[in-house]
Amino acid sequence: MKRVLVTGGAGFIGSHLCEALLNQGNDVICLDNYFTGSKKNIVHLMDNHYFELVRHDIITSYYAEVDEIYNLACPASPVHYQYNPIKTLKTSLIGSINMLGLAKRLKATILQASTSEVYGDPEIHPQPETYRGNVNPIGPRACYDEGKRAAETVFFDYHRQNGVKIKVVRIFNTYGPRMHPNDGRVVSNFIVQALQNQDITVYGDGKQTRSFQYVDDLVDGMLKMMNSDEKFIGPVNIGNPEEFQIIELAQKVIEMTNSKSKIIYQPLPQDDPMQRKPNIDLAKEKLNWEPKIKLELGLTKTIEYFDKLLKNS
Ligand code: NAD
Numbered sequence: 001m002k003r004v005l006v007t008g009g010a011g012f013i014g015s016h017l018c019e020a021l022l023n024q025g026n027d028v029i030c031l032d033n034y035f036t037g038s039k040k041n042i043v044h045l046m047d048n049h050y051f052e053l054v055r056h057d058i059i060t061s062y063y064a065e066v067d068e069i070y071n072l073a074c075p076a077s078p079v080h081y082q083y084n085p086i087k088t089l090k091t092s093l094i095g096s097i098n099m100l101g102l103a104k105r106l107k108a109t110i111l112q113a114s115t116s117e118v119y120g121d122p123e124i125h126p127q128p129e130t131y132r133g134n135v136n137p138i139g140p141r142a143c144y145d146e147g148k149r150a151a152e153t154v155f156f157d158y159h160r161q162n163g164v165k166i167k168v169v170r171i172f173n174t175y176g177p178r179m180h181p182n183d184g185r186v187v188s189n190f191i192v193q194a195l196q197n198q199d200i201t202v203y204g205d206g207k208q209t210r211s212f213q214y215v216d217d218l219v220d221g222m223l224k225m226m227n228s229d230e231k232f233i234g235p236v237n238i239g240n241p242e243e244f245q246i247i248e249l250a251q252k253v254i255e256m257t258n259s260k261s262k263i264i265y266q267p268l269p270q271d272d273p274m275q276r277k278p279n280i281d282l283a284k285e286k287l288n289w290e291p292k293i294k295l296e297l298g299l300t301k302t303i304e305y306f307d308k309l310l311k312n313s
Pocket residue numbers: 007008009010011012013014031032033034035036037038056057058059071072073074075076077091095113114115116170171172173174175180
C-alpha cells in the first residue's frame with residue numbers, strides 16, 4: 001500500500017483522482033483549502049479508513065510521510081484564477097516549491113498538474129511538448145499561465161539540482177461530473193445554461209477551438225505517468241485531440257439536452273487562445289496512453305450529473 005498525497009484533492013479532477021487511488025488500494029491524504037473545491041466532491045470517500053482529509057493551503061509548508069505526491073492545488077477556471085491573481089501565482093509557484101521541498105525530504109515522486117496554457121495562444125497546431133508557447137506575460141491570464149510555467153521551471157530545477165523524482169503532465173481542457181456549476185468554464189456553463197433554457201453565452205464568434213477530454217481518461221493518464229519509468233519525467237501532453245469549435249459545442253449541448261436555449265454572442269475575453277489541440281504522440285509512445293471516451297459519451301455523463309444537481313438544489 002502506497003501513501004499518496006493529493007493537493008487540490010477536493011476539486012473537480014482531484015476528487016476523481018483520490019477515488020481512483022483508493023480503488024487501487026492506496027492510503028490517500030486529500031489536502032485542500034476549499035477555494036474552488038468542496039467537501040461535497042469527496043463526501044462519498046469519507047467512510048473509507050484509508051482516506052484522510054486535510055484543510056491546508058499549500059502556500060505554507062506541509063509535513064506528512066508519503067511515497068507519492070500529486071500537485072493539483074490551483075484554481076483552473078479563468079473566472080476563479082483571475083479573482084485573486086497574486087494568490088494564483090503564489091499557489092502555483094510557492095505551493096510547488098513547498099511540495100517539491102516535501103518530495104525532496106521524503107525522496108517521494110511528485111507529479112505536477114501543468115496545463116496546455118503554457119502554450120498560450122499557440123502559433124503551432126497541434127501543440128507538441130517541444131513548442132515553447134506564445135504567452136502574454138502581462139495579460140489577465142498571465143497569473144495562471146506564467147504561474148504554471150514557473151512551476152514547471154522549479155520542478156525541473158529541483159530535479160536537476162536535488163535529484164527530486166518529478167513527473168510533469170500538461171493537461172488539456174478536461175470536463176466531467178463535479179465541475180463547479182458556476183466556475184465559468186465552457187462545458188459546465190453551456191450545460192447549466194441549456195438545462196435551464198437560458199441563453200447560451202458564446203464568447204467571440206465561437207470559431208475558436210478547444211479539444212475536450214473526459215476526466216476518466218485524464219486520471220488514467222496521470223496514474224500511468226506516475227507509474228512510468230523514473231527516467232521519463234515529461235512534460236507530456238494529456239488531452240483528447242478531437243478538436244471542436246466552441247459554436248459546435250454549443251449546438252451539440254443544445255441538441256443533447258433538448259433545450260430551448262438560444263445562442264447569444266458576448267465579447268471574447270482578452271488573450272483567449274484561438275485554437276488548441278494536443279499532439280499526444282509522446283503519451284502514446286511512453287505511456288501507452290490515449291483517450292477512449294468520445295465527446296458525446298462524456299457529455300451524456302456530465303449532463304446527467306448537472307441535471308441531478310440542479311434538480312436537487
Ligand atoms: P478545481 O478548481 O476544481 O480544483 C483545484 C483545487 O485546488 C480546488 O479544490 C481548490 O480548492 C484547491 N486549491 C486552490 N488553491 C489552493 C491552495 N492554495 N492550497 C490548497 N488547495 C488549493 O480545478 P480542476 O479542474 O480540478 O484542476 C485541478 C488541477 O489541474 C489544477 O492545478 C489545474 O491547473 C490543472 N488543470 C486543469 C485543467 C482542466 O481542464 N480542468 C486543464 C489544465 C490543467
